[in-house]
Amino acid sequence: MKNLTVAVLLFILAACNSYSLNKQVETDRKKPVLKYSPVSEYPTSAAKKGIGGWVKLKFDVNEKGRPVNIVVLDSKPLKTFDKVAKKTLSNWRYLPKVVNGIPVVAQKLETTLTFSLN
Numbered sequence: 001m002k003n004l005t006v007a008v009l010l011f012i013l014a015a016c017n018s019y020s021l022n023k024q025v026e027t028d029r030k031k032p033v034l035k036y037s038p039v040s041e042y043p044t045s046a047a048k049k050g051i052g053g054w055v056k057l058k059f060d061v062n063e064k065g066r067p068v069n070i071v072v073l074d075s076k077p078l079k080t081f082d083k084v085a086k087k088t089l090s091n092w093r094y095l096p097k098v099v100n101g102i103p104v105v106a107q108k109l110e111t112t113l114t115f116s117l118n
Contacts, residue, residue, distance in 0.1 A: 032061040032094035032106045040088035040113060046080055052116045053077050055085035059111070063103040065094040073110070085113045 046053070055075040059067045067089050072082045089111065097106040 027098055027101050029095060029098040032065065032097050032109070034092065035095055036093040038088070038091050040115070041084055042115060043081065043084055046115070047117065050117060051077065051080060053081050054112050054114045055081045056110065056112045057085060057089055059089060059109055061094045061096060061106045061109060063096050063105055065096045067092055081115050088113060
């Protein structure tokens with residue numbers, strides 16, 4: 001009877017472990033996935049002058065899916081759209097990177113925001 005109980009427990013543990021491994025494979029995500037990206041505001045001064053441009057940003061996505069540590073890498077025209085680009089990116093939301101079923105920080109991501117009056 002003792003051997004049967006041990007065998008049943010081992011079977012249950014093996015089944016739970018197998019389910020857990022399969023679930024991790026399904027939920028692991030190699031990189032964050034953008035799920036919400038509100039439109040950026042256009043700086044009034046740039047709009048009045050008919051100026052367009054772009055801003056290249058580097059950032060991390062924390063385990064809650066929020067962009068953090070946002071840094072401007074380059075922009076054209078220089079500094080015209082930097083502030084609004086950083087604000088816009090800070091409002092984006094991601095499904096975070098997931099490793100072994102646990103959300104983790106994804107580092108050194110890059111994106112370019114383009115500003116156009118079209």
